Amino acid sequence: MVSTVYAITLVCIALIAAVFYFVIANSKKAEADYPSITKKWYGVRGKWFLFLITLGLVITYFSLSPFPIPDQKKDYPANDHQVVKVGAYQWYWTMTPDTVEAGKPVAFLVTGEDVNHGFGIYDENLKLVGQTQAMPGYTNKLVHVFDKPGKYKILCLEYCGLAHHAMITELTVK
Ligand SMILES: [Cu+2]
Incomplete structure:
Protein backbone atom coordinates (compact mmCIF):
# COMPACT_ATOMS: atom_id res chain seq x y z
CA MET A 1 0.00 0.00 0.00
CA VAL A 2 2.70 2.47 1.03
CA SER A 3 4.76 1.72 -2.07
CA THR A 4 1.69 2.19 -4.32
CA VAL A 5 1.01 5.62 -2.76
CA TYR A 6 4.68 6.44 -3.14
CA ALA A 7 4.58 5.51 -6.86
CA ILE A 8 1.38 7.54 -7.45
CA THR A 9 2.97 10.54 -5.69
CA LEU A 10 6.08 10.26 -7.90
CA VAL A 11 3.94 10.07 -11.07
CA CYS A 12 1.95 13.15 -9.98
CA ILE A 13 5.13 15.09 -9.22
CA ALA A 14 6.47 14.13 -12.68
CA LEU A 15 3.18 15.29 -14.30
CA ILE A 16 3.27 18.65 -12.51
CA ALA A 17 6.94 19.06 -13.47
CA ALA A 18 6.04 18.26 -17.09
CA VAL A 19 3.28 20.93 -17.06
CA PHE A 20 5.74 23.50 -15.65
CA TYR A 21 8.33 22.53 -18.28
CA PHE A 22 5.74 22.78 -21.09
CA VAL A 23 4.54 26.23 -19.97
CA ILE A 24 8.08 27.60 -19.57
CA ALA A 25 9.27 26.09 -22.87
CA ASN A 26 6.32 27.58 -24.77
CA SER A 27 6.29 30.99 -23.10
CA LYS A 28 9.19 32.27 -25.27
CA LYS A 29 7.58 31.25 -28.55
CA ALA A 30 4.25 32.84 -27.61
CA GLU A 31 5.73 36.30 -27.01
CA ALA A 32 5.71 36.96 -30.77
CA ASP A 33 1.91 36.55 -30.79
CA TYR A 34 1.28 39.06 -27.98
CA PRO A 35 0.52 42.24 -29.98
CA SER A 36 -2.38 40.69 -31.91
CA ILE A 37 -3.78 38.98 -28.80
CA THR A 38 -3.51 42.04 -26.56
CA LYS A 39 -5.13 44.30 -29.19
CA LYS A 40 -8.14 42.01 -29.38
CA TRP A 41 -8.55 41.12 -25.71
CA TYR A 42 -7.81 44.53 -24.16
CA GLY A 43 -10.91 45.77 -26.02
CA VAL A 44 -12.96 42.90 -24.60
CA ARG A 45 -11.53 43.57 -21.14
CA GLY A 46 -12.62 47.22 -21.29
CA LYS A 47 -16.16 46.28 -22.29
CA TRP A 48 -16.30 43.53 -19.65
CA PHE A 49 -15.19 46.05 -17.01
CA LEU A 50 -17.96 48.48 -18.01
CA PHE A 51 -20.48 45.64 -18.01
CA LEU A 52 -19.45 44.59 -14.47
CA ILE A 53 -19.63 48.19 -13.17
CA THR A 54 -23.11 48.61 -14.69
CA LEU A 55 -24.27 45.23 -13.33
CA GLY A 56 -22.93 46.15 -9.87
CA LEU A 57 -24.79 49.49 -9.91
CA VAL A 58 -28.05 47.85 -11.02
CA ILE A 59 -27.81 45.12 -8.33
CA THR A 60 -26.91 47.71 -5.68
CA TYR A 61 -29.82 49.94 -6.66
CA PHE A 62 -32.43 47.18 -6.58
CA SER A 63 -31.10 45.45 -3.46
CA LEU A 64 -30.98 48.74 -1.50
CA SER A 65 -34.38 50.14 -2.44
CA PRO A 66 -36.19 50.76 -0.28
CA PHE A 67 -33.09 51.80 1.66
CA PRO A 68 -33.12 49.73 4.88
CA ILE A 69 -31.74 52.44 7.17
CA PRO A 70 -34.29 55.12 8.15
CA ASP A 71 -33.39 58.79 8.01
CA GLN A 72 -31.44 59.42 11.22
CA LYS A 73 -32.04 63.20 11.20
CA LYS A 74 -35.82 62.81 11.13
CA ASP A 75 -37.98 62.75 14.23
CA TYR A 76 -40.29 59.82 14.60
CA PRO A 77 -43.11 61.43 16.60
CA ALA A 78 -45.31 59.47 18.94
CA ASN A 79 -48.51 60.46 17.10
CA ASP A 80 -47.73 58.30 14.07
CA HIS A 81 -45.19 55.87 15.55
CU1 LIG B 1 -23.63 44.05 24.36
Missing part, protein backbone atom coordinates in the same frame (compact mmCIF):
# COMPACT_ATOMS: atom_id res chain seq x y z
CA GLN A 82 -45.02 53.66 18.57
CA VAL A 83 -41.84 55.01 20.16
CA VAL A 84 -39.67 52.57 22.13
CA LYS A 85 -36.64 53.87 24.02
CA VAL A 86 -33.83 51.34 24.26
CA GLY A 87 -30.74 51.52 26.47
CA ALA A 88 -27.91 48.99 26.23
CA TYR A 89 -25.80 48.32 29.31
CA GLN A 90 -23.14 45.82 30.31
CA TRP A 91 -25.04 43.45 30.37
CA TYR A 92 -28.71 44.13 30.12
CA TRP A 93 -31.30 46.10 28.17
CA THR A 94 -33.79 48.73 29.21
CA MET A 95 -36.75 49.04 26.87
CA THR A 96 -39.71 51.36 27.42
CA PRO A 97 -42.34 50.21 26.62
CA ASP A 98 -41.65 46.51 26.05
CA THR A 99 -44.99 45.85 24.36
CA VAL A 100 -46.04 47.17 20.94
CA GLU A 101 -48.81 46.54 18.43
CA ALA A 102 -48.45 44.64 15.17
CA GLY A 103 -49.19 46.43 11.89
CA LYS A 104 -48.15 49.91 13.06
CA PRO A 105 -44.64 51.33 12.66
CA VAL A 106 -42.41 51.14 15.71
CA ALA A 107 -39.56 53.62 16.08
CA PHE A 108 -36.79 52.25 18.30
CA LEU A 109 -34.51 54.98 19.68
CA VAL A 110 -31.40 53.07 20.64
CA THR A 111 -28.39 54.19 22.63
CA GLY A 112 -25.44 52.57 24.37
CA GLU A 113 -25.04 53.58 28.01
CA ASP A 114 -21.46 52.39 28.48
CA VAL A 115 -19.78 50.72 25.49
CA ASN A 116 -20.86 49.80 21.97
CA HIS A 117 -23.57 47.15 21.73
CA GLY A 118 -25.68 45.83 18.88
CA PHE A 119 -29.47 45.88 19.14
CA GLY A 120 -30.86 42.87 17.29
CA ILE A 121 -34.55 41.87 17.13
CA TYR A 122 -35.26 38.20 16.46
CA ASP A 123 -38.58 36.50 15.79
CA GLU A 124 -39.71 33.26 17.44
CA ASN A 125 -37.65 31.19 14.98
CA LEU A 126 -34.59 33.29 15.90
CA LYS A 127 -34.58 34.95 12.49
CA LEU A 128 -33.17 38.48 12.58
CA VAL A 129 -35.90 40.98 11.67
CA GLY A 130 -34.10 44.26 12.40
CA GLN A 131 -30.95 45.65 13.92
CA THR A 132 -28.99 48.79 14.67
CA GLN A 133 -25.92 49.79 16.64
CA ALA A 134 -26.24 50.93 20.25
CA MET A 135 -23.53 53.56 20.62
CA PRO A 136 -22.68 55.82 23.59
CA GLY A 137 -23.45 59.46 22.79
CA TYR A 138 -25.73 58.65 19.85
CA THR A 139 -29.36 57.73 19.42
CA ASN A 140 -29.77 55.43 16.45
CA LYS A 141 -33.22 55.08 15.00
CA LEU A 142 -34.68 51.84 13.74
CA VAL A 143 -38.18 51.78 12.26
CA HIS A 144 -39.92 48.44 11.89
CA VAL A 145 -43.46 47.23 11.28
CA PHE A 146 -44.17 43.87 12.92
CA ASP A 147 -46.43 41.76 10.71
CA LYS A 148 -47.01 39.01 13.25
CA PRO A 149 -47.83 39.21 16.96
CA GLY A 150 -45.63 37.16 19.24
CA LYS A 151 -42.67 37.18 21.60
CA TYR A 152 -39.57 38.66 19.97
CA LYS A 153 -36.09 38.30 21.43
CA ILE A 154 -33.61 41.13 21.76
CA LEU A 155 -30.00 39.97 21.61
CA CYS A 156 -26.74 41.90 21.61
CA LEU A 157 -25.00 41.73 18.24
CA GLU A 158 -21.66 43.12 19.26
CA TYR A 159 -19.25 41.46 21.64
CA CYS A 160 -19.26 43.81 24.61
CA GLY A 161 -17.56 41.89 27.40
CA LEU A 162 -17.82 38.83 29.62
CA ALA A 163 -21.60 38.48 29.83
CA HIS A 164 -22.36 39.61 26.27
CA HIS A 165 -24.22 36.34 25.65
CA ALA A 166 -26.55 37.03 28.58
CA MET A 167 -27.86 40.32 27.15
CA ILE A 168 -31.27 38.97 26.28
CA THR A 169 -34.65 40.54 26.72
CA GLU A 170 -38.09 40.14 25.23
CA LEU A 171 -40.40 42.35 23.20
CA THR A 172 -44.08 41.49 23.09
CA VAL A 173 -45.97 42.25 19.90
CA LYS A 174 -49.75 42.14 20.36
Whole structure:
Protein backbone atom coordinates (compact mmCIF):
# COMPACT_ATOMS: atom_id res chain seq x y z
CA MET A 1 0.00 0.00 0.00
CA VAL A 2 2.70 2.47 1.03
CA SER A 3 4.76 1.72 -2.07
CA THR A 4 1.69 2.19 -4.32
CA VAL A 5 1.01 5.62 -2.76
CA TYR A 6 4.68 6.44 -3.14
CA ALA A 7 4.58 5.51 -6.86
CA ILE A 8 1.38 7.54 -7.45
CA THR A 9 2.97 10.54 -5.69
CA LEU A 10 6.08 10.26 -7.90
CA VAL A 11 3.94 10.07 -11.07
CA CYS A 12 1.95 13.15 -9.98
CA ILE A 13 5.13 15.09 -9.22
CA ALA A 14 6.47 14.13 -12.68
CA LEU A 15 3.18 15.29 -14.30
CA ILE A 16 3.27 18.65 -12.51
CA ALA A 17 6.94 19.06 -13.47
CA ALA A 18 6.04 18.26 -17.09
CA VAL A 19 3.28 20.93 -17.06
CA PHE A 20 5.74 23.50 -15.65
CA TYR A 21 8.33 22.53 -18.28
CA PHE A 22 5.74 22.78 -21.09
CA VAL A 23 4.54 26.23 -19.97
CA ILE A 24 8.08 27.60 -19.57
CA ALA A 25 9.27 26.09 -22.87
CA ASN A 26 6.32 27.58 -24.77
CA SER A 27 6.29 30.99 -23.10
CA LYS A 28 9.19 32.27 -25.27
CA LYS A 29 7.58 31.25 -28.55
CA ALA A 30 4.25 32.84 -27.61
CA GLU A 31 5.73 36.30 -27.01
CA ALA A 32 5.71 36.96 -30.77
CA ASP A 33 1.91 36.55 -30.79
CA TYR A 34 1.28 39.06 -27.98
CA PRO A 35 0.52 42.24 -29.98
CA SER A 36 -2.38 40.69 -31.91
CA ILE A 37 -3.78 38.98 -28.80
CA THR A 38 -3.51 42.04 -26.56
CA LYS A 39 -5.13 44.30 -29.19
CA LYS A 40 -8.14 42.01 -29.38
CA TRP A 41 -8.55 41.12 -25.71
CA TYR A 42 -7.81 44.53 -24.16
CA GLY A 43 -10.91 45.77 -26.02
CA VAL A 44 -12.96 42.90 -24.60
CA ARG A 45 -11.53 43.57 -21.14
CA GLY A 46 -12.62 47.22 -21.29
CA LYS A 47 -16.16 46.28 -22.29
CA TRP A 48 -16.30 43.53 -19.65
CA PHE A 49 -15.19 46.05 -17.01
CA LEU A 50 -17.96 48.48 -18.01
CA PHE A 51 -20.48 45.64 -18.01
CA LEU A 52 -19.45 44.59 -14.47
CA ILE A 53 -19.63 48.19 -13.17
CA THR A 54 -23.11 48.61 -14.69
CA LEU A 55 -24.27 45.23 -13.33
CA GLY A 56 -22.93 46.15 -9.87
CA LEU A 57 -24.79 49.49 -9.91
CA VAL A 58 -28.05 47.85 -11.02
CA ILE A 59 -27.81 45.12 -8.33
CA THR A 60 -26.91 47.71 -5.68
CA TYR A 61 -29.82 49.94 -6.66
CA PHE A 62 -32.43 47.18 -6.58
CA SER A 63 -31.10 45.45 -3.46
CA LEU A 64 -30.98 48.74 -1.50
CA SER A 65 -34.38 50.14 -2.44
CA PRO A 66 -36.19 50.76 -0.28
CA PHE A 67 -33.09 51.80 1.66
CA PRO A 68 -33.12 49.73 4.88
CA ILE A 69 -31.74 52.44 7.17
CA PRO A 70 -34.29 55.12 8.15
CA ASP A 71 -33.39 58.79 8.01
CA GLN A 72 -31.44 59.42 11.22
CA LYS A 73 -32.04 63.20 11.20
CA LYS A 74 -35.82 62.81 11.13
CA ASP A 75 -37.98 62.75 14.23
CA TYR A 76 -40.29 59.82 14.60
CA PRO A 77 -43.11 61.43 16.60
CA ALA A 78 -45.31 59.47 18.94
CA ASN A 79 -48.51 60.46 17.10
CA ASP A 80 -47.73 58.30 14.07
CA HIS A 81 -45.19 55.87 15.55
CA GLN A 82 -45.02 53.66 18.57
CA VAL A 83 -41.84 55.01 20.16
CA VAL A 84 -39.67 52.57 22.13
CA LYS A 85 -36.64 53.87 24.02
CA VAL A 86 -33.83 51.34 24.26
CA GLY A 87 -30.74 51.52 26.47
CA ALA A 88 -27.91 48.99 26.23
CA TYR A 89 -25.80 48.32 29.31
CA GLN A 90 -23.14 45.82 30.31
CA TRP A 91 -25.04 43.45 30.37
CA TYR A 92 -28.71 44.13 30.12
CA TRP A 93 -31.30 46.10 28.17
CA THR A 94 -33.79 48.73 29.21
CA MET A 95 -36.75 49.04 26.87
CA THR A 96 -39.71 51.36 27.42
CA PRO A 97 -42.34 50.21 26.62
CA ASP A 98 -41.65 46.51 26.05
CA THR A 99 -44.99 45.85 24.36
CA VAL A 100 -46.04 47.17 20.94
CA GLU A 101 -48.81 46.54 18.43
CA ALA A 102 -48.45 44.64 15.17
CA GLY A 103 -49.19 46.43 11.89
CA LYS A 104 -48.15 49.91 13.06
CA PRO A 105 -44.64 51.33 12.66
CA VAL A 106 -42.41 51.14 15.71
CA ALA A 107 -39.56 53.62 16.08
CA PHE A 108 -36.79 52.25 18.30
CA LEU A 109 -34.51 54.98 19.68
CA VAL A 110 -31.40 53.07 20.64
CA THR A 111 -28.39 54.19 22.63
CA GLY A 112 -25.44 52.57 24.37
CA GLU A 113 -25.04 53.58 28.01
CA ASP A 114 -21.46 52.39 28.48
CA VAL A 115 -19.78 50.72 25.49
CA ASN A 116 -20.86 49.80 21.97
CA HIS A 117 -23.57 47.15 21.73
CA GLY A 118 -25.68 45.83 18.88
CA PHE A 119 -29.47 45.88 19.14
CA GLY A 120 -30.86 42.87 17.29
CA ILE A 121 -34.55 41.87 17.13
CA TYR A 122 -35.26 38.20 16.46
CA ASP A 123 -38.58 36.50 15.79
CA GLU A 124 -39.71 33.26 17.44
CA ASN A 125 -37.65 31.19 14.98
CA LEU A 126 -34.59 33.29 15.90
CA LYS A 127 -34.58 34.95 12.49
CA LEU A 128 -33.17 38.48 12.58
CA VAL A 129 -35.90 40.98 11.67
CA GLY A 130 -34.10 44.26 12.40
CA GLN A 131 -30.95 45.65 13.92
CA THR A 132 -28.99 48.79 14.67
CA GLN A 133 -25.92 49.79 16.64
CA ALA A 134 -26.24 50.93 20.25
CA MET A 135 -23.53 53.56 20.62
CA PRO A 136 -22.68 55.82 23.59
CA GLY A 137 -23.45 59.46 22.79
CA TYR A 138 -25.73 58.65 19.85
CA THR A 139 -29.36 57.73 19.42
CA ASN A 140 -29.77 55.43 16.45
CA LYS A 141 -33.22 55.08 15.00
CA LEU A 142 -34.68 51.84 13.74
CA VAL A 143 -38.18 51.78 12.26
CA HIS A 144 -39.92 48.44 11.89
CA VAL A 145 -43.46 47.23 11.28
CA PHE A 146 -44.17 43.87 12.92
CA ASP A 147 -46.43 41.76 10.71
CA LYS A 148 -47.01 39.01 13.25
CA PRO A 149 -47.83 39.21 16.96
CA GLY A 150 -45.63 37.16 19.24
CA LYS A 151 -42.67 37.18 21.60
CA TYR A 152 -39.57 38.66 19.97
CA LYS A 153 -36.09 38.30 21.43
CA ILE A 154 -33.61 41.13 21.76
CA LEU A 155 -30.00 39.97 21.61
CA CYS A 156 -26.74 41.90 21.61
CA LEU A 157 -25.00 41.73 18.24
CA GLU A 158 -21.66 43.12 19.26
CA TYR A 159 -19.25 41.46 21.64
CA CYS A 160 -19.26 43.81 24.61
CA GLY A 161 -17.56 41.89 27.40
CA LEU A 162 -17.82 38.83 29.62
CA ALA A 163 -21.60 38.48 29.83
CA HIS A 164 -22.36 39.61 26.27
CA HIS A 165 -24.22 36.34 25.65
CA ALA A 166 -26.55 37.03 28.58
CA MET A 167 -27.86 40.32 27.15
CA ILE A 168 -31.27 38.97 26.28
CA THR A 169 -34.65 40.54 26.72
CA GLU A 170 -38.09 40.14 25.23
CA LEU A 171 -40.40 42.35 23.20
CA THR A 172 -44.08 41.49 23.09
CA VAL A 173 -45.97 42.25 19.90
CA LYS A 174 -49.75 42.14 20.36
CU1 LIG B 1 -23.63 44.05 24.36
